[in-house]
Amino acid sequence: MTRQFSQYNIEISSSQGVSIDVDCPVAISAYKLQLLYLKTFPETFFIKMTPENQEKEWHILKSFIAFFDDSNEVFFNCHSALPKLCYRSFNLVSDDQKTVYLFVSKNAILPILVKGIANKIAKVSLLNGADLPFKQSNRLHNSAGVLWINTAKAPLKDNLNIIEIKLGSKLNVYLGSGAPITQN
Amino acid sequence: MMQDWFKKARLGIFIHYGIYAVNGTSESWAFKNGECSYKKYMKQLNGFTASNYDAEAWAKLFKRAGASYAVLTAKHHDGVALYDSKFSNLSTVQATPAKKDLLTPYCNALREQGLKVGIYFTQLDWSHKNYLSNSHKPLACYIDKKFNKMARWNNFLEFHHNQLTEILTNFGQVDLLWFDGDWERSQEDWRMKEMKEYIETISPKTIVNSRIGSYGDYATPEQQMPVTPPEGEWEYCMTVNDSWGFRPHDNNYKPLNEIIRTFCEIITLGGALLLDIGPLEDGTIDSRGVKILEGLGDFIHSNYDAIYNSNPITNHYYIGGTMLSDDKKSLYIFSYRAISPDVPVLLANLGDNVIEKAQSMNGDSIDVKTKDGYTWLTCNYTTDKISVIKLTFKDEFKEFTK
Numbered sequence: 001m002t003r004q005f006s007q008y009n010i011e012i013s014s015s016q017g018v019s020i021d022v023d024c025p026v027a028i029s030a031y032k033l034q035l036l037y038l039k040t041f042p043e044t045f046f047i048k049m050t051p052e053n054q055e056k057e058w059h060i061l062k063s064f065i066a067f068f069d070d071s072n073e074v075f076f077n078c079h080s081a082l083p084k085l086c087y088r089s090f091n092l093v094s095d096d097q098k099t100v101y102l103f104v105s106k107n108a109i110l111p112i113l114v115k116g117i118a119n120k121i122a123k124v125s126l127l128n129g130a131d132l133p134f135k136q137s138n139r140l141h142n143s144a145g146v147l148w149i150n151t152a153k154a155p156l157k158d159n160l161n162i163i164e165i166k167l168g169s170k171l172n173v174y175l176g177s178g179a180p181i182t183q184n
Numbered sequence: 185m186m187q188d189w190f191k192k193a194r195l196g197i198f199i200h201y202g203i204y205a206v207n208g209t210s211e212s213w214a215f216k217n218g219e220c221s222y223k224k225y226m227k228q229l230n231g232f233t234a235s236n237y238d239a240e241a242w243a244k245l246f247k248r249a250g251a252s253y254a255v256l257t258a259k260h261h262d263g264v265a266l267y268d269s270k271f272s273n274l275s276t277v278q279a280t281p282a283k284k285d286l287l288t289p290y291c292n293a294l295r296e297q298g299l300k301v302g303i304y305f306t307q308l309d310w311s312h313k314n315y316l317s318n319s320h321k322p323l324a325c326y327i328d329k330k331f332n333k334m335a336r337w338n339n340f341l342e343f344h345h346n347q348l349t350e351i352l353t354n355f356g357q358v359d360l361l362w363f364d365g366d367w368e369r370s371q372e373d374w375r376m377k378e379m380k381e382y383i384e385t386i387s388p389k390t391i392v393n394s395r396i397g398s399y400g401d402y403a404t405p406e407q408q409m410p411v412t413p414p415e416g417e418w419e420y421c422m423t424v425n426d427s428w429g430f431r432p433h434d435n436n437y438k439p440l441n442e443i444i445r446t447f448c449e450i451i452t453l454g455g456a457l458l459l460d461i462g463p464l465e466d467g468t469i470d471s472r473g474v475k476i477l478e479g480l481g482d483f484i485h486s487n488y489d490a491i492y493n494s495n496p497i498t499n500h501y502y503i504g505g506t507m508l509s510d511d512k513k514s515l516y517i518f519s520y521r522a523i524s525p526d527v528p529v530l531l532a533n534l535g536d537n538v539i540e541k542a543q544s545m546n547g548d549s550i551d552v553k554t555k556d557g558y559t560w561l562t563c564n565y566t567t568d569k570i571s572v573i574k575l576t577f578k579d580e581f582k583e584f585t586k
Contacts, residue, residue: 085411088503107522109570113445116411137438146409148442177414178405 082173086116097170101127102149102163106156111135111148112163118174119167121147127162130154185384186401189252189300190360190391190417194451194491195484196302197246197254197477198421198460200429203264203280205465206231211429212261212310225262226311234282237467243293245469249477250484252492255302255362255458256290258351263311267354271346274311286467291355302360305351307344307395308368314340317368341375348379352387363395371397393419409446413453420450421458424476430462437472440479444570447480448518452505454496487545487572490516500533500584512580517573522566529561529573533584541576 081093081100090103104112117136124134135148149163204211206228207220215225246254259265267287268277276282287303294301309315314336352358361383366374376397383390394400402417409420424443427434438446443459450457459480461473484491494507494516505518519529523544539559542550548565550573561573 105521105527107524107527109441109445109520109522109568111439111442111445113449113520115409146446175411177403177410177412177418178408178420 081171082114082116083175085175086173087114093171098167100165100167100171102165104151104156104161104163106161108151110152111150114147114149114165116174117147117165117167118172119169121165122168123164123166124149125164125166126151126154126156127164132163185388185391186417187359187389187391190402190456192492192495193252193300193419193456195249195251195447195480196360196419196456196458197249197251198304198428198458199242199254199256200260200460200462201266201286201467202257202260202262202429203228203232203276203465204260204262205430205463208430208432210427210431211257211462216261216310229264229279230281232276232280232282232465234276234280234284234286235466237282237284237286237289239286239289239293240296242290242463242469243297243299245474245477246294246299247297249459249481250488250491251299251459253300253302253360254290254294255304255360256287257304258287259305259309259347261306261308261310261365263309265347267350269347269350271343271350272312287355291358295356300359301355301357302362303351303355303358304362304364305348306365307363307374308365309340309344312340312343314343316340337373345379345382348383349386352383352390358387358390360391360393362393363400366395366397371399409449410453410455413455418454419456419458421460422446423460423462424473427462428460430464430470435472437476440476441570443476443480444483445520447483448505448520448570451491452496452499452507452518483570487516490518490545490572490574497583501531502529508581513577515575515577515581517575519571519573522568523563523571523573524566525562525564529563531559531561532557534559535582535584537581538578539575540578541574543574545572545574 079093079095079097081091087102089105092101093099094101100117102112102114121134121136124132126132130153132154133150137146137148147165151161151163200211202211204214204225209219209225209228210217214220215222243254256266258267263272263274264279265272265275267275267285269275273279277285291301291303308317310317316333316337351361366376371377374397376399380392380396380399383392391401392399393402394404402419403414405414405418405420406422409422410418425434425437447457447459459477461469461477463469489509490507494509494514497506497508497515499506501515502517502519504520507516507518508514509516517529517531521527521529523529534554539552539554542552542561544550544563544565544567546565548563550564551562553560553562563573
């Protein structure tokens with residue numbers, strides 16, 4: 001991983017994990033920070049810093065950089081995990097495929113919905129933090145049910161938060177349409 | 185066959201009402217799964233009173249919940265009909281102290297409230313002496329080597345056909361027929377093709393769900409939310425707690441936010457949610473179920489246009505859900521985040537669509553800024569609930585194409 005502070009770009013690519021190039025004396029607007037939460041639209045995007053918003057947004061940049069510093073293990077050697085149909089925001093899976101990381105904003109309405117994880121889930125927690133209550137409902141016939149995560153009692157940061165989902169096995173993504181139940 | 189109304193059905197209420205509510209056993213499956221004997225299960229007939237059954241109150245509640253239709257179990261796998269059948273004494277009229285036809289008042293009350301009438305009617309009948317289950321554990325009452333199996337099966341099919349005819353002809357227009365249990369025999373055994381043709385002949389406006397072999401009008405994923413939406417029309421059925429029928433020990437009611445979020449997920453993917461409640465044997469509905477229906481109703485009625493006067497649209501625009509108004513001039517944004525002026529809402533890919541007006545469904549104002557291909561909405565209000573933003577465009581909305 002290399003972080004350079006010589007260009008006016010931050011690049012995030014879901015296929016390659018995340019690489020960051022941040023020009024140092026720059027600022028990033030609160031608006032643009034939302035792009036990181038989203039990761040919804042293009043597979044890769046660039047955020048350009050503009051000189052006029054530097055002063056105003058400097059504090060946001062600082063928390064942004066601090067965030068990346070805290071989260072090295074997530075960002076490097078990770079791969080894209082769940083498609084938009086499962087979880088619309090940014091998410092990654094670890095190199096060994098056994099941990100999924102979800103990006104969550106503080107203002108998410110609870111519980112948080114994640115679809116498509118067919119594995120039995122061992123543990124859900126904030127990254128390097130408190131365990132979070134979760135419910136894997138209706139996990140039938142070995143196909144994926146629905147994962148609901150509740151962060152109500154967790155200390156979330158104002159900007160980005162990462163939820164760590166520990167799987168007992170390698171990530172198995174279910175993209176099906178569900179089916180009738182023939183044994184109740 | 186499929187009717188236009190179902191494409192905008194959005195919410196139905198599923199009601200599993202039957203003798204299983206007396207002791208709170210699982211519906212029909214109790215004796216099949218060995219939870220209790222068949223004899224003990226059927227003793228519940230003696231305790232079924234429907235003494236506080238009020239179909240009008242149900243229908244009003246469903247209307248209040250924002251539903252457009254309901255589906256009541258006219259006959260579950262235990263074979264107990266909720267109406268007076270000429271072809272069997274096993275009904276709430278003939279075999280229970282209730283002595284009541286529960287289906288007629290239900291159908292009338294739904295129509296009175298402008299709701300579509302759905303009837304659940306299972307294909308199989310574990311109480312009929314000639315019903316031949318293919319189950320790996322056949323019930324003793326089916327085993328009778330003296331009779332020719334085919335003759336027995338034909339007898340059962342005739343009975344089934346007769347009851348089906350009753351359902352479709354004695355209760356006015358049945359808008360939706362919710363079959364179940366077809367998995368126990370092949371569709372050739374059931375003669376499903378003929379059954380579907382028969383239904384289309386005697387009741388052409390009745391929509392039939394998927395559980396009629398391969399002849400159904402729409403798909404029915406159950407308790408397991410689709411990730412990829414099924415092809416064509418579909419309906420996702422789900423319980424408010426963990427049980428289809430009333431079970432006194434099931435306190436695991438889903439939180440309202442979870443139900444609303446599920447509803448939004450389903451409708452923005454193009455489906456309908458069929459949300460199940462299990463009334464008590466007297467016909468009352470547990471207050472926790474009522475509360476969920478009312479809470480969902482509050483959401484639906486405050487966002488009515490976004491839900492009922494719109495259509496799902498492939499979402500390239502927002503992290504939550506999106507619907508496009510019938511006149512294609514407004515995009516509804518379903519936000520699963522708290523809204524406040526200090527955290528703008530980001531949209532992408534709106535292209536050269538010109539926003540004329542942006543507001544909450546209550547009419548609160550929203551400032552719009554477009555820059556670098558993204559649209560930033562600053563909402564001049566706060567909410568910590570799932571909410572909908574309405575963007576109205578100058579012209580018909582042009583969808584994003586890659």
